[in-house]
Amino acid sequence: xxxxxxxxxxxxxxxxxxxxxxxxxxxxxxxxxxxxxxxxxxxxxxxxxxxxxxxxxxxxxxxxxxxxxxxxxxxxxxxxxxxxxxxxxxxxxxxxxxxxxxxxxxxxxxxxxxxxxxxxxxxxxxxxxxxxxxxxxxxxxxxxxxxxxxxxxxxxxxxxxxxxxxxxxxxxxxxxxxxxxxxxxxxxxxxxxxxxxxxxxxxxxxxxxxxxxxxx
Amino acid sequence: xxxxxxxxxxxxxxxxxxxxxxxxxxxxxxxxxxxxxxxxxxxxxxxxxxxxxxxxxxxxxxxxxxxxxxxxxxxxxxxxxxxxxxxxxxxxxxxxxxxxxxxxxx
Numbered sequence: 001x002x003x004x005x006x007x008x009x010x011x012x013x014x015x016x017x018x019x020x021x022x023x024x025x026x027x028x029x030x031x032x033x034x035x036x037x038x039x040x041x042x043x044x045x046x047x048x049x050x051x052x053x054x055x056x057x058x059x060x061x062x063x064x065x066x067x068x069x070x071x072x073x074x075x076x077x078x079x080x081x082x083x084x085x086x087x088x089x090x091x092x093x094x095x096x097x098x099x100x101x102x103x104x105x106x107x108x109x110x111x112x113x114x115x116x117x118x119x120x121x122x123x124x125x126x127x128x129x130x131x132x133x134x135x136x137x138x139x140x141x142x143x144x145x146x147x148x149x150x151x152x153x154x155x156x157x158x159x160x161x162x163x164x165x166x167x168x169x170x171x172x173x174x175x176x177x178x179x180x181x182x183x184x185x186x187x188x189x190x191x192x193x194x195x196x197x198x199x200x201x202x203x204x205x206x207x208x209x210x211x212x213x214x215x216x
Numbered sequence: 217x218x219x220x221x222x223x224x225x226x227x228x229x230x231x232x233x234x235x236x237x238x239x240x241x242x243x244x245x246x247x248x249x250x251x252x253x254x255x256x257x258x259x260x261x262x263x264x265x266x267x268x269x270x271x272x273x274x275x276x277x278x279x280x281x282x283x284x285x286x287x288x289x290x291x292x293x294x295x296x297x298x299x300x301x302x303x304x305x306x307x308x309x310x311x312x313x314x315x316x317x318x319x320x321x322x
Contacts, residue, residue: 015304022257022300040228046268127233128312160232162315163268167261168308174301193305195312196235200305 001027004177005090007081007109008099009033009057011044011163012123015170016099017065018047021072023174025181028073029066032089033058034080044163081105086112095180096120097173110135110142114213119180121173127159128195130169134176134188141210145190168193172200217242227270230315240319244270247318249287252278258296258303259283265311271318283307285314289321 002025006013009031020026037045037052037060047064048057058076066074077089081100086108090096096109098120106122113120117137124131135141172191179188189202219242224231227241236244249271253259259275262283266273278284283294292310296303 015308018257018261019300019304039222039225043227043230043268043270046264128235128316158232160229160234160236162230162233162236162312163265164308164311164315166308167265167311168305171301171304171306171308174304175299176301178299178301193308195309195316198309198313200309 001025002094002181003028003030003092005030005032005093005096006099007032007096007105008101009061009076010035010041010099010101011161011166012125012170012173013057013099014045014047014061014065015167016097016123016173017061019170019174021065021069023177025177026072028075028092029062030075030077030089030093031058031061032077032079032081033061034078044161044166046163081108083108083111090116090118093118095177097177098122099170106142113137114141114210119184121176121180123169123173125161125166125169125193127161128165130165130172130193130195132169132172132176132191134180136180136184136187139187139210140205140207141212143212144207144210145205162195165193165195168195168200217246219245230269235316236319241270243321244315244318245272247287248272248274249285249290249314250274250276252276252284252286253282254278254296258307261304262294262307262311265307266314269311269315271314283310285310287314287318290314290317 037048056078062074062076119136122133189204192201231241281296285292
């Protein structure tokens with residue numbers, strides 16, 4: 001049974017937590033988020049309600065999704081993941097699911113993952129599009145995939161996003177988790193949600209090894 | 217209809233999506249949908265996301281192993297039985313289609 005840490009309890013973290021709560025291979029889930037619920041979250045973070053505004057997201061999500069479960073051990077951490085606390089907050093995680101909305105935190109997850117040889121799943125969504133990517137030790141990293149000029153790009157508060165798109169992205173993350181459970185040495189492709197066409201696409205990795213992290 | 221400030225703030229990220237906009241969100245808020253499916257977590261999931269997007273919804277017990285979302289001009293069926301991730305992907309895309317088709321009728 002695996003321990004999965006989810007970094008972010010927002011639009012991707014909400015449905016990821018739901019998916020993990022239904023998954024046979026999960027023994028423990030840790031949800032990490034320092035944010036509190038605001039009104040504009042509710043249209044795409046549907047485990048939160050009007051009465052939750054002002055409350056910390058992580059413990060609410062644990063209560064709503066995992067509160068009734070006895071098989072899976074749930075834990076909420078109301079801190080922001082940073083370079084100086086990643087080691088302790090993620091210490092026992094077998095795999096990390098990125099449900100953040102910024103590159104700085106993703107790079108913190110990646111540095112931790114490479115240091116401790118752990119897999120993680122990158123996710124993002126904006127407007128009607130989303131993507132997910134499984135990253136394993138030694139396999140391609142974010143720089144291998146997206147180059148060195150990673151920029152923030154348009155963010156959801158500028159370009160908008162649909163909750164249904166973040167739900168589809170979370171579904172991709174769960175599918176990539178399944179793939180990792182079945183074959184932990186196989187790098188994933190880049191999985192894309194195209195909400196306009198109503199399609200999914202998978203782009204194969206261009207390299208199977210990482211050239212950026214010295215220890216693989 | 218017009219949205220008051222709180223309603224506009226609530227749906228702000230959807231309104232910002234070009235294909236939806238202010239009028240599309242107003243159409244969503246005025247388009248009743250019916251969710252027909254066996255009682256359980258998947259019906260609950262579909263209802264959560266449609267309600268959160270702003271649709272007025274009613275729920276009915278279905279006997280087929282499927283999630284059915286229907287409205288006056290719309291019917292979308294999602295077979296149950298895939299694995300968890302694939303089903304979440306299918307539900308997400310189906311709800312996006314419902315949202316876009318409703319918003320395009322504005």
